[in-house]
Amino acid sequence: MALRRLLALGAALGRRSCCSKPSLPPDFVEALRAVVGAPNVSTAAAVREQHGHDESMHPCAPPDVVVWPQAVGQVQELAALCHRGRVPMVPFGTGTGLEGGVNAVQGGVCFDLSRMDAIAELSLEDFSVTVEPGVTRKALNKHLRGTGLWFPVDPGADASLCGMAATGASGTNAVRYGTMRPNVLNLRVVLPDGRLLHTAGPGRQPRKRSAGYDLTSLFVGSEGTLGFLTQATLRLHPLPEATAVTVASFPSVGAAVACTVQVLQAAVPVARIEFLDEVMADACGRFSGMGLPVAATLLLELHGSRHSLAEQQHQMEEIMRQNGGSGLAWAEGLEEREQLWSMRHNAWYAALALRPGCQVRHKDGDDGGSARGAAGATALPSLAQGYSTDVCVPISRLPDVVVETKQDLQASGLTGPMVGHVGDGNFHCILIFNSQDPEEARRIHAFTQRLGRRALAAGGTCTGEHGVGLGKRALLQEELGQEGLDTLRSIKAALDPYNLMNPGKVL
C-alpha cells in the first residue's frame, strides 16, 4: 500500500481531472440493500479499500459502496438504480488485473460478482460450457476433470473467466489455442441501464456466425466500460494425449526468436513457447535451484498424441540445433513437467529476489496477476515490489525491441527481467522497484511509457493482454490515432451515454 500512497501523488493531476466524485443520491445505499439484502452491501472502509485497486501500481481509488449481487436479475436492478441516479458502476471479479481496471476513480458502486459462480450447460459434444462471473479458470478446469476437455487460456493468475473476457486476456497457451476472443462464444451482458443483452442472442452457441456486427468480440476486451459480463459461454478444447516440455538456451535473443519463427514456419503445433531473457533465466535458474545457463532461453511445450509428439520433438530439436540452441532432455512425466513450469511460474518471485531487502508478498500467476483476498494480504512491510508490463510486436521486430529495451533498463537504472509469449511477439518486463522510493516509481512509469512507444514504433501494440485500464490511455491514443479513438468514443457514447460504466478507463 505504501507505494500506492506515494503514487497517488504522481497521479493526483489525473485524479483531479477525472474524479470529481458526485456524492450518492439520498437513500441510495438503502435502495441497494433492498435489492440484494443488507449483508450483500458494504460501505466499510476496509472493504472499499480492498475493492479500490488491482495488482498494478495505480493508487487505490475505493468505490463508495460494494455490492454482491447473487443473480443476474439483481445485477439488472442494481444497474437500473445506478443509471437512474447517474452513479458510476465498476465491475469486480478477482481483482487480479494489471492496469487499474477496477480502481473506482470516480467512486460509485463496485459490483463484486464473485458470488455468482454457477457452471452451467456443459456440452461435451459441442465443446462448450457456460459460466458465471465468479468462476475462475482453475475452478472451471477442476470441474472439467475427467471429461477429456479443458479451457486453455491461462494468464497466470487464477482470474475469473468473465474478468479474463473483459480484459481480453491470453497467456502462455495463446500461440496454439488463441486468446479469450476466439474462445468466447456468447456473453450475457447487463447494459448500463439494466437491460439484458446476449451478444450472440439468448441461448445460442454456434461455433461461428456472421449474423450482424460481432458484439461478442466488442465486449471481449471492453474492460467493464460497456456493461457487466454476467455469463460467458466458452469454447473448450480436447486435452492432449501427451505433453512434453523442454528448456533450451540460445546464444542471443535473435537466435531464440529465429528458432521460434522457424518452429512456426515448420507448422510444429507448439502449445507454449516462452522466452526468458538472460537476466530472467539466471534469476529463475537460481530461484528454482535448476541452475540454467545465463542466456536467452526458450521454454517449450508440445501437445499431441504419443506418436506425433516424438516427431514434433525431433523437428524441434533440429530447429533448435540450427539456431545454436542447446536444450535439456524432454520432460514428459507430470512431475518433471510441473518442475519446469514452476520454474517459469515462479518468475515473479525469482525477479523479486533480484532485489535485496525484498519482502515477497503472496503471489499467484506468472505475469503478475495475484490471488487476492485474505490469502493475498501480508502484514509485513514490503520494500521491493514488482510490476509487470505488457507489449506485443510483430515477431520479426522482437529481437530489436528486446535489445533496445534492455539498453533502456540499463540506462534507467532499473531491474526488469523479461519473459514473453514469444510465438505471439508478446512480452513482459517484470519491473522490481523499491516501493518506498517515489523517484524510482516515476522512472518506472517513464520507462513503461517508452516501452509502449517502442512497441508502437515497431508496428506493435501497447498491450497484448493486460488491457488499457488507467495506465495506457495516452498510449492507446497514439496507437489508434485520432480517428481510432474517436471511433471508440462514439461506440462508448452510443452504449453508455452517461459514461457510468467504469468511467475513466480505456478512453
Place this chain on the structure above:
Amino acid sequence: MALRRLLALGAALGRRSCCSKPSLPPDFVEALRAVVGAPNVSTAAAVREQHGHDESMHPCAPPDVVVWPQAVGQVQELAALCHRGRVPMVPFGTGTGLEGGVNAVQGGVCFDLSRMDAIAELSLEDFSVTVEPGVTRKALNKHLRGTGLWFPVDPGADASLCGMAATGASGTNAVRYGTMRPNVLNLRVVLPDGRLLHTAGPGRQPRKRSAGYDLTSLFVGSEGTLGFLTQATLRLHPLPEATAVTVASFPSVGAAVACTVQVLQAAVPVARIEFLDEVMADACGRFSGMGLPVAATLLLELHGSRHSLAEQQHQMEEIMRQNGGSGLAWAEGLEEREQLWSMRHNAWYAALALRPGCQVRHKDGDDGGSARGAAGATALPSLAQGYSTDVCVPISRLPDVVVETKQDLQASGLTGPMVGHVGDGNFHCILIFNSQDPEEARRIHAFTQRLGRRALAAGGTCTGEHGVGLGKRALLQEELGQEGLDTLRSIKAALDPYNLMNPGKVL
C-alpha cells in the same frame, strides 16, 4: 435475370418501404468524375445493372452511378462528396455474395474497388500480408507460391479478401484455420464521412492485442454498413508438408456427425471435414462419374508432416470404423486429391443436374459464390437456378436439424441437397428451382426462413458465413432479440449517423 424480375414482385413491398430513392444532387456525377476521372465513372444501364445484384435471389437494385477509385485518397474524397450530398454508398468487390449485400436498394453510388489491387508488405517472418480490396483469395495464394505460406480461408468463390472480411466469410478450412475474423490483423477503413480509420492503428500488425475495443472484429462482418474496407492485413499460415484426402460413407447423418465429434474430441487436427447428405452424395457421385454410395458422406482432408499424417490417417480410420463408416483409400497425390475436391466443388453443378431442363450458368465456388463479370454471363435462357442457404448450429443438434430439414424439403416439394462444414456445425442447402416459377420461388423463400428459425431453435445462428444482407434481417432480429438489435442499431447510428453506408442491409 428472369427470376430476379419475378422476385421483384415479391420484394416490392420491401423496396417501397426502403427505396424512396433520392435523386442525386445537381452536378454530382460531374463531381465524382473530377475525383477519379471520367473513364472511372459510369451511369450506363448495363454497368449499373451488373453492379445491382450478387449471386443471390434478391432482385437487382442498380445504383445510380458506379465509380472505380484507384487509390484510398480517392475513396475518401468520393465518400466525403457522398456524405455532403447525403447520397447512399455501396461497396462492391467481386459481387459473389449470397444475401444481396451489394444490391443498391436505395440507389446512390456503387464503389467498385476491384481496381485497387496491390499486394503489399508481405512479411514471411511475421506471417502477414497487406492487400487492397481488388485482390482475391486466389490471386493472393498465387502471389504466395514458393513462400511456404498460404491464406487458407476459402468460401468457394474467388471472392475479394476485403469482401470476405466484410461478410465474415469462412468455408471448408475454417475448422482448422478459423474464419476471416481471427485471420484479419488490421483493416484500413474509409468511414462514411471520408475519414481514414485503421482498426488496429496505422501500420500495426501485432498478432494479438487488448488495446481498446476490437474495431477489427467489428468491421469484419459489417457488410459494408459501417465503412469501406480499403486494405486488409491478413494472417498467413504455413503450407502443410503433406496432405491426404478421403471420402467415407455412413449409415446415417447421426453416424457421420458422431464420427466428426469423435474426430474433434480425439484432437485430430483435421483441416477440412465436409458433410454431404445422401442426395448430394448421389448427385456428386453421378456428376463426377465416381459413383459414390447414396449415403451420408464425409469428405476429409488432413494436413501435417508426412510422418504425422500416417498417424492421423490411422486415428481417423479407426473412428470412422467405429461409426460404421467405410471409406476410399487415402488420396495423397495432387491429382487424386484434386479429383476428390473437384467432386465437392462441383456440388453446385451436380445439384443443378438434379433438375431436368437445367441450363448451367458458369459457376465458380462450392457454396454458391460465382465468378462474375464477362465470364459469368450467359446468353442462354436459364430454367433452373440454384440458391445456397446457410445456417450454423451446435454440432450436437446437427443430426436433428438436418433430418427435420430434409422432411421440410420433402413436404415443400423442393430439391435441396445439403453440404456442410460439419466440424463447425455449418451447412448449406443448395436449392434448385425453376427460375420462371414465382410460386416455387415463394416456397423457397418460406423454406429458407423456416430453416433459419429451425437453426435458431437449436441454439444456432441464421447465418454462419453468408451474412445477413437483405435476406435475413427478420431472422437477425429473432436471433439477437430486441436488446441485441437495438445495440447493433446504436453502433450503426454512432458510426454512420445519416445511414449512408449500404443502407437497408443487415438492420
